[in-house]
Amino acid sequence: MLVTSVEIEAFRNITNKQAMAVDPQVTCLIGKNESGKTTILKALHRLNPANNADDFHVTTDYPRRHLSRDRRSKNLDKVAPVTAIFALEDADIDALEEVVGVRPPAGTYVKASRLYDGGLRAEVCCAFEDVLSHVFEEAGVDNTDDREAIAGDHTSIEAVSAAARAPGEGSGRRQEDGPGQGDREGPGRAGPAQAVRRREPPRRRAARAADRAAPPVLLLLQL
Structure with a gap:
């Protein structure tokens, strides 16, 4: 240091x-x-x-x-x-x-x-902005509109996580496949794990990443 x-x-x-x-x-x-x-x-x-x-x-x-x-x-x-x-x-x-x-x-x-x-x-x-950027990168939230919708005007990572879990605007440009689609592997088709990841809304991915980031990246150690 x-x-x-x-x-x-x-x-x-x-x-x-x-x-x-x-x-x-x-x-x-x-x-x-x-x-x-x-x-x-x-x-x-x-x-x-x-x-x-x-x-x-x-x-x-x-x-x-x-x-x-x-x-x-x-x-x-x-x-x-x-x-x-x-x-x-x-x-x-x-x-x-x-x-x-x-x-x-x-x-x-x-x-x-x-x-x-x-x-x-x-x-x-x-800086809070650095934490948010870290969370979005880890969650794979690349779309600028999604990032702005999730971040809002919040000032803590816990608030971002709560907002990401709440229903509302931006919670879902859903990418679900039709019945039976996405669960069969083959040329041009994604496997089950890939399909599930694709269907998961950006807000949910960001909420999971924020939950992981909240305790460690901003901490106070009393020695």
């Missing part, structure tokens, strides 16, 4: 969220003394300490001028001082596929955060 960006907030002299892009080759921190360069490096180290454990501590690391006020309004142990976005390489995609059973679509990335209580929160994320 390759770090592509870092976010730091509520850590020492960094009170508001600060985002920083990470260059694939070299990233240089430039600033005056006490401007926060070391703070950034310490936060990055605590995300995944190289050797000895190096945790965040609310009493010493949380911005002091906001400590008393913020303690009254939220649980500071669940605040994430550092978050990093990781781009996945081919080996990472292969490993995820082995774990979840479905190959994550292109554009999938990992978002990892270290909390003040020491916990590591990691999310595997991908």
Whole structure:
């Protein structure tokens, strides 16, 4: 995995969220003394300490001028001082596929955060449009009208699956054969398995693919 960006907030002299892009080759921190360069490096180290454990501590690391006020309004142990976005390489995609059973679509990335209580929160994320494209390809739904009818204006894969199961427009340009057709093999005729696949409406194929994709391609791992 390759770090592509870092976010730091509520850590020492960094009170508001600060985002920083990470260059694939070299990233240089430039600033005056006490401007926060070391703070950034310490936060990055605590995300995944190289050797000895190096945790965040609310009493010493949380911005002091906001400590008393913020303690009254939220649980500071669940605040994430550092978050990093990781781009996945081919080996990472292969490993995820082995774990979840479905190959994550292109554009999938990992978002990892270290909390003040020491916990590591990691999310595997991908754009909803990428998930839909993955579902349609797996289901063999190639027609643009079918894709638009199934996708609608839904914002979750579960909603797409439910819509695909519901009767309505687009549920069937039925391709059923007449009585006795499609169940005999021979020149110009499809075998039973092929005939059944041809007759199955696009919505049903998409619903099955969405059911398979929903749990693995958008998941939250609490480590």
